[in-house]
Structures are given as structure tokens and as C-alpha cells.
Amino acid sequence: MATPKIILYTNHGCPWAHRAHIALAELKLPFEEKIIDLTVPRTPEYLKINPRGLVPALSFNSEILTESSVVSNFLADAYPSHLLPASNEPGAALLRARIAFFADTFISKLNGIFFKAQFAKTDAEAESFANEYVDVAVKELEPLLGNAAPFFNGSDKLTQAEVLTGSFALRLFTLPKHGVVPEHILTDLSTKAPNFYRWVEAVSKHPSVTGIYNEEAVVAWAKKRAALARASA
Template identity: 40%
Template structure:
């Protein structure tokens, strides 16, 4: 399938897992794009705040002679960006929004999974990262909450029906869906924290011990398009530097404006 007649620019910072969602989607769809680095360690420039008043990343701008007289159009926030990209052309990440029961079921499954992850699980990931700064005891307490939540909320969604046993991804697919795009960047970072000694090894082993989630998590972090934008050593180096600043009392969270 030919790429749409569109020019894409992604405003990004490689440290951000939400940027990683957009990058993985672009690679999965083989869409040509350019990037513009946004330094998250300094206040955002007026030029960037004009693109995204929240000052967060990612942001996406596009132009097309087939839309809006080729004037620049802006799309912000990672989920909105990946849905936008997924609707540009037929693809394996998101079934086309056409009339039909099977397509409706497949899209509902993906959207419900993402909704569950964002509302029930993602906030706990943020607590795990914060606990890694505080100490092993706090990290273990949040670990128990995270593993229990994934077991309760995500395991049933990954339990395949009998007719869906061919593939390893959501709904028995053999390629990434949007669900995997949303979760995989966070899992990479969580496992990196474990590999780097910032979180207890039990967190990874307990997650991988879950029958459905464990098998799924092992596979999603192997995706070649996900790994194109990943440098675990560099990520850990930056994370450990921030941890040391936190312990020294010199760490100052950066503001967007």
C-alpha cells in the first residue's frame, strides 16, 4: 500500500515512552517522517508552545495537498497521534473503520484494552518509577499493586478464545496491534529499571510468571520497529543520574513553560 500524500514531522524526545509509541507506529506503518528534538530539561520555547500549549511530547505536524490547502495541521498527545496515523491507510495495527460486525468487534477489543491499560495500569507504572527513587521497600509495595492490577485487569483480556490461538498478540493476531504499541515502550523501560538494579528483580519475574501477560510481554519487547528507537544503556545512564540528583537533593523536575 502506497504511503499517503502527506508530510509528517514528529516533535520528540527519545527518553519519553509516549514518544516511543508514535515512533513505533511510524515505523510499523513504514511512513516517511522527519523529527524535531524537544529538550525536556529546559523551559519550552514559545515556538513549541505554539504547537503544543501543554509543552509535552510528542506532537505531530503534517501537511498534505489533499487537505487544508497544504497548510500545517497539528495533532497532539500520543494516543491521538497513533490513532490518527492508524487511520491514514489500511494497516495491521487498527482495523479499518468500515461497517461490519467483525471489524467492529476487533476495534472495540483494541480500544477497550487501551482504555483499561491507560486508566487501571498506567498510573501504577508512574508510582513504580517514583518508588524506585525512594527505596526497595516502597518499590516492593507498589510492585505488589502493579502485579495484582495486571492480573485482575489485563490477564482476562489476553486470554484468547479458542478460535484466536494462532498469534501471540491481542485477539490472536500475528502482528502488533495498537494495544501492543501502547504498552511495549512502558514495558521496555520497566524491564530496564530491573536490569539496572533500580527495581527489584521480583517485579519482572512476577509479571512474566502471569500465564497470559507474561507470554505476551516477552514477545512485545522483541518487536524490531520498537527497538529501532531504543537504547537501554543510555536510558539507564540518564535514569541513574536523575536518581543520584534525587538522593543528593539537587533534582528539580522540569516545567514545560
């Protein structure tokens, strides 16, 4: 495929937009970046690009795509690679289904609990969500990562499973030490869900995942939002 003209409308603090950055980095696709300021109302120009007003949005040869999973899966499908095999390759349909199930499980069963722990109204509530996170990781994620090496399904390179979940794994691995969530969440995971912990650690060190991450800014934003949640209790 000829080099496409790609524009990514993004904000580096957004874990959903971060998914598109991981895909673009792994696929080594050149792109122009337009940072959308999320602290002010979206401009009429941006609302024409994404009427929902959210990031990310992708312009691919002037075709607009929105929603991070749609954007990331489109990129992986347009450029079959180590991330995701084309669906007509032998064995690919099954692997694609396994990756989709992993990402769905991470996002639908686990991820929301991390945000609840971050923005809990009391320390006791944060503790309870941290413990719930560990329990769900043990039950739902640990069995899916038995053959991670260190990435999904025995891969030594990132896959689409990590594209869709890496930004959240990175926050899990980096935020506890700042007191944003109870610190024991990581030590508990390392003993109770060792496959999951090793995978989180490997994902969180990968340059395609860490590339746009500004830990200090994410911590500052999380602390501000947590203070607001507690003040409204």
C-alpha cells in the same frame, strides 16, 4: 493517499512520544524528526506548535496534532492496516473497542504503578508497588491476553494495542535488571501472569518497538530521578 509530509516533534526518552514512533514504523511512513530538548524550557517556536509544551506533536501536511494517543490513533485511522481496521469493515467496531479497552486498562490501571515503583522513596515502598503491579496485572491484563499470539487478539503482527502500550512494556521488560525497579517483578509475572509476561516479552523484542529505545539513557534518567525522589523523603 499521496505521500504526506510528516514531521514528528519528539524526544527518544519519552514513552508517550515513543507511541508515535511505533505507529510510523509499522505503517512504514517516511517522516522528518525534530528532537525537542526537554531539559530546557520550550522555545516560543515549539510552544506555537504545542502550547502545552509536551512531546509528541505531529505535523501532517501542516496540520498539527498533539497528545500521543490522538497522534497514534490518527495515523492508524488515516492508514487502515494490520494495526487497526477501518471502523466500517465487518467486525471492526468490536475489535477497535477491544483494543481501546486494553490500552485504557493498561494505562489507567497498571502503568502508573510502575512509575511509582521506579520513583519510590524507600526500598519497602518500591517492593509494595512492585507487588501491587503484579496483582493488578493478574487481575486486569492477564484475562485480556488469553488469545495473544503473540500480540493482541491472536495477531502475529503488532496491533494498535501494542502501539499504545509497547513503550511501557519495553520499560517493564528491560529496567528491572538495572535495579530501577525490584527485579522479582518479572519472575513474579512469568509465574502469576504468564499470558501477560509472554506478551511483554514478544512486544519488547519487536524492531518497531525497540527502534528508538536507548536503554542506557533511559536507565540513567530513571536512576537520577529515583535518587532525587529518595533524597526528598
